[in-house]
Amino acid sequence: MWGRPIRITRLAGFDIKIDASWLLIAGLITWSLSTGYFPQILPDAQNAVHVTAAIIAMVGLFLSLILHELAHSVMARLHGLNIAGITLFLFGGVAELETEPDDPTVEIRVAIVGPITSLALAGVFWLSMALAATLALAPVVTAVLAYLAIINLVLALFNLVPAFPLDGGRVFRAVIWRRCGDLLVATRRATDVSAYFAWGLIVLGLVAAFNAGLGAGLWPILVGLFLLAIGKASYRQAEMKQLFSGRCVADLMTRNVTTLRPDQTLADAVNHVFLAAGVSFAPVVAHDVLLGYVDLHTIRRIDRDHWATTIVEDVAESISADNSVAPNLSAQKLLEKISQSGRRKFLVVEAGVLRGVVTLSDVSKHLDISRQIASSLPGPA
Numbered sequence: 001m002w003g004r005p006i007r008i009t010r011l012a013g014f015d016i017k018i019d020a021s022w023l024l025i026a027g028l029i030t031w032s033l034s035t036g037y038f039p040q041i042l043p044d045a046q047n048a049v050h051v052t053a054a055i056i057a058m059v060g061l062f063l064s065l066i067l068h069e070l071a072h073s074v075m076a077r078l079h080g081l082n083i084a085g086i087t088l089f090l091f092g093g094v095a096e097l098e099t100e101p102d103d104p105t106v107e108i109r110v111a112i113v114g115p116i117t118s119l120a121l122a123g124v125f126w127l128s129m130a131l132a133a134t135l136a137l138a139p140v141v142t143a144v145l146a147y148l149a150i151i152n153l154v155l156a157l158f159n160l161v162p163a164f165p166l167d168g169g170r171v172f173r174a175v176i177w178r179r180c181g182d183l184l185v186a187t188r189r190a191t192d193v194s195a196y197f198a199w200g201l202i203v204l205g206l207v208a209a210f211n212a213g214l215g216a217g218l219w220p221i222l223v224g225l226f227l228l229a230i231g232k233a234s235y236r237q238a239e240m241k242q243l244f245s246g247r248c249v250a251d252l253m254t255r256n257v258t259t260l261r262p263d264q265t266l267a268d269a270v271n272h273v274f275l276a277a278g279v280s281f282a283p284v285v286a287h288d289v290l291l292g293y294v295d296l297h298t299i300r301r302i303d304r305d306h307w308a309t310t311i312v313e314d315v316a317e318s319i320s321a322d323n324s325v326a327p328n329l330s331a332q333k334l335l336e337k338i339s340q341s342g343r344r345k346f347l348v349v350e351a352g353v354l355r356g357v358v359t360l361s362d363v364s365k366h367l368d369i370s371r372q373i374a375s376s377l378p379g380p381a
């Protein structure tokens with residue numbers, strides 16, 4: 001959410017990362033526990049005890065969240081899905097699935113195991129609390145265990161709400177998916193339900209804010225807004241996946257590309273290639289061998305007075321894994337590459353030979369046409 005998450009450790013083969021936004025929430029929770037919850041339950045204890053208990057409870061919550069996400073990740077791995085890692089951020093955790101389940105039953109299993117884990121943790125903390133009480137351990141121990149039992153129960157219940165992409169929403173989507181066989185339709189229904197839920201939370205938050213002050217209403221409003229935003233993004237992602245399924249770079253690329261010769265001057269390249277063909281990017285080819293590319297950005301860096309004397313070969317960028325793709329790369333992987341690198345243009349290369357050029361606008365043009373075709377077809381009942 002805010003820049004790159006920090007990788008803190010590796011557990012069961014998964015990278016555990018923390019987003020900066022989570023540190024803020026962790027600080028807020030520790031503060032509110034040490035000034036609110038613990039002083040209320042243990043009024044006779046010293047301030048240092050409240051702070052220590054708050055920090056221990058915070059670490060317990062942290063481990064509980066990790067275990068919840070670890071459960072999703074292990075179940076996903078058991079079904080052959082790749083997990084990039086686990087990241088804790090503002091509203092909890094997320095297990096980053098590199099590949100989405102292809103089958104609703106797998107999706108249900110991967111989604112449901114998280115809340116089950118939180119429920120089991122709530123039970124374990126509850127039993128430990130009962131044991132601590134019977135053994136007459138210090139009241140602060142019981143207070144910390146009670147907090148962890150309650151917070152895990154809340155986590156389990158909140159995640160079971162059928163709002164996509166919460167776990168309950170994923171289960172809900174998978175059930176519709178299994179019934180109608182269309183992931184996109186199922187995603188749309190799940191995000192619709194999720195939007196009702198999100199608006200409900202926002203209204204609830206506003207009512208609470210009017211009656212009990214902004215502090216009381218802020219949390220439901222924030223969660224509601226978050227669910228609305230992420231629901232839309234998830235739908236768009238599912239739509240993209242469907243429209244691009246089975247497509248690869250070769251289906252999207254521009255084949256007849258105007259190329260440059262290495263011995264051409266920049267003045268010649270600008271007049272006869274960039275301006276004439278209306279392109280901002282041109283591969284450099286000599287005797288069918290791809291040497292690199294030149295773009296307007298490169299040309300602008302050279303003083304205009306030197307354009308007549310500088311040749312293409314001297315300024316061309318060479319080909320690398322960053323700026324080239326294979327024609328059989330899937331459209332989905334191309335999109336990932338675009339979003340990860342921020343680069344919008346790629347040379348399509350096969351065994352050192354130029355096959356074409358693929359750009360972000362090729363991708364959106366294709367998406368736009370596919371969307372129009374999809375909307376003109378009769379939809380599933």
Ligand SMILES: [Zn+2]
Pocket residue numbers: 068069072114115159167
């Ligand atoms: Zn979960």
